[in-house]
Amino acid sequence: MSFAIYPSLKNTTVIVTGGASGIGAEVVEAFAAQGSRVGMIDLDGDRGAAKKAEMDGRGLPFAFEKCDLRDIDALKSSIAALKSALGPATVLVNNAARDDRHPWTEVTPDYYDERIATNLRHMFFAIQAVAPDMIAAGKGSIINFGSNSWWEGAGGMPVYTSSKAAVHGMTRSFARDLGPHRIRVNTVVPGWVMTERQKSLWATPEALEKHRQRQCLPDLIDPVYLARMVLFLASDDAAMCTANNYMVEAGSI
Structure with a gap:
């Protein structure tokens, strides 16, 4: 399968959160293939170090910061370190999240706050940290990851779906506030x-068949297709795209 090359992404500094595995890892690889300068933030130090060694071996501009995104001071320090290594970022991909299942009857205030910190709060403060450099550059693209789970009315993880629904409101508000600086903000x-996590935890034959019946398209969704949408939204080709949702869900809603 042949994919597009976006000249506007070459030498562009990009920050990706949660880039060591899953969709984020595919996003990191996709930007590297475009000739972007990629900064990755992740809690998994081993995978991050391995990716750094691999990228260095390929001669690609890449930096990694190990960070628990629930610690906002650490997040800000990591973004500052990536800026020092790669230059100011004009693309931010807020990808990091965890869709852990949790029955509503067992959610405590502490668990609720921790899930919001894991799935929503860091996105806001990452935008706050990178936006000044985008304003100085007179352009930028911020891509926040939502989820179709709440659109579908999925159960079994109400704090996760609450946080992902909130991403859409955050996207639209930031798009309005940052738009005068030609900074675009969108939700994928x-x-x-079908990440390794999904396949190992929940993708039983029965669940997959039920989901196939819900989708308009018969094929399961590979992470590469999310990465391709992210590249488009980051590129100059999407110069008039902001404050919107871009669905990559095979027509399941």
């Missing part, structure tokens, strides 16, 4: 994407 909405 994945369907059920």
Whole structure:
């Protein structure tokens, strides 16, 4: 399968959160293939170090910062370190999240706050940290990852779906506030994407067949297709795209 090359992404500094595995890893690889300068933030130090060694071996501009995104001071320090290594970012991909299942009857205030910190709060403060450099550059693209789970009315993870629904409101508000600086803010909405995590935890034959019947398209969604949408939204080709949801869910809603 042949994919597009976006000249506007060459030498562009990009920050990707949660880039060590899953969709984020595919996004990191996709930007590297475009000739972008990629900064990755992730809690998984081993995978991050391995990716750094691989990228260095390929001669690609890449930096990695190990960070627990629930710690906002650490997040800000990591973004500052990536700026020092790669230059100011004009693309931010807020990808990091965890869709852990949790029955509503067992959610405590502490668990609720921790899930919001894991799935929503860091996105806001990452935008706050990178936006000044985008304003100085007179352009930027911020891509927040939502989820089709709440659109579908999925159960079994109400704090996760609450946080992902909130991403859409955050996107639209930031798009309004940052738009005068030609900074675009969008949400990418994945369907059920076949990452290793999904396949190992929840993708039983029965669940997959039920989901196939819900989708308009018969094929399961590979992470590469989310990465392709992210590249488009980051590129100059999407110069008039902002404040919107871009669905990559095979028609399941």
